[in-house]
Amino acid sequence: MSGAVPARGAQRRPTAADGLVVVDKPQGWTSHDVVARMRRLAGTRKVGHAGTLDPMATGVLVLGIGRATRLLTYVVGADKEYTATIRLGQATTTDDAEGELLASVGAAGVSLDKVRAAVQSLTGPILQVPSAVSAIKVDGQRAYARVRAGEDVELAERPVTVARFDVHQGRPGAAQDGTTVLDVDVTVVCSSGTYIRALARDLGRSLGVGGHLTALRRTRVGGYALEHAADLEELAQTPDDVPLAVLGLADAARATFASRELSEPEARALSYGQRIDWVAPAAAPVDAREDLPVAAFGPDGSLAALLQQRGEKAVPVLVFAPA
Structure with a gap:
């Protein structure tokens, strides 16, 4: 799993072009593990990810290489889709299966109809308290580090939007301690910053039986879907003298952002960081937050800039076109 970049003077892959690589992250790997492996495969240390x-x-897991790392700040803000399994009847310290058991109430009286009714209060714009074991910083330190150090961490609630919380099938069963549980398969589409573990916890609480996450698979980030994701081991089979294949800047931007085609004078002005007149863009290919920037493309089809509206003007927040 080592992702170390070869030492200076050692043979390494040719540096990959600027772009995104959408990876199907394996279970047991941290997002940092994947970035480390990608640095070696891409032949550069300039690799980042859009959302742990x-x-x-x-x-x-969306990875940016080279100049595409500048896109990641905005890709992080795109909506996300997950499939998950929630175990009702037990609560854990981490709100998932990796934590210690807090309570075993049992879910013998919980039906799927009750579950579907309960998810209604967790759908739409809601205030959510993130799981204490999370990467959110508290006074400069990650919350999970404080919890592991024995501190009681209480995070502030934050607004998130759960666009879909679909309940599929349920499987009654028994936990290792004999507690009757109900495993429920769900699909969630939500805004950036939503914790699926916290949804599992809150669903269990609303039903009075406790709940935690036992499986989670992210199927989409913005316009980057699982069916287009690459397997890390398959990427590792790329010949050593061949640059890693990436999704180029223009295609990467078109997949998630609303778009605008520029004239030559507009593209030239943006390359110098100048404002241009605001024009309503073409809609994004997937539902996206209204505050995401607009991707602007030059006459040659290249990504020129990301724009934000300021009154009647379009202001470049990221410029890719050379001046």
Whole structure:
């Protein structure tokens, strides 16, 4: 799993082009593990990711290479889709299966109809208290580090939006301690910053039986879907003298952001960081937050800039076109 970049003078892959790589993260790997491996495969240390996945989780992890790392700040803000399994009847310290058992109430009286009714209060714009064992910083230190050090951490609630919380099938069963549980398969589409573990916890609480996450798979980040994700081991089979294949800047931006085509004078003005007149863009290919920037493309199809509206003007927040 080592992702160390070869020492100076050692043979290494050719540096990959600027772009994104959508990876299907394996279970047991941290997001940092994947970045480390990608640095070696891409032949550069300039690699970042758009949104952490817990080691237990699998699925879409968007990686930026080279100049595409500048896109990641905005990709992080795109909506996300997950499939998950929630175990009702037990609560844990981490709100997932990796934590210690807090309570075993049992879910013998919980039906799928009750579950579907309960998820209604967790759908739409809601205030959510993130899981204490999370990467959120408290006074400069990650919350999970404080919890592991024995501190009681209480995080402030924050607004998130759960666009979909679909309940599929339920499987009654018994936990290792004999407690009757109900494993429920769900699909969640939500805004950035939503904790699926916290949804599992809150669903269990609303039903009075406790709940935690036992499986999580991210199937989409913005316009980057699982069906287009690459397997890390398959990427590792790329010949050593061949640059890693990436999704180029223009295609990467078109996949998630609303778009605008520029004239030559507009593209030239943006390359110098100048404002241009605001024009309503073409809609993004997937539902996206209204505050995400607009991707602007030059006459040659290249990504020129990301724009934000300021009154009647479009202001470049990121410029890719050379001056």
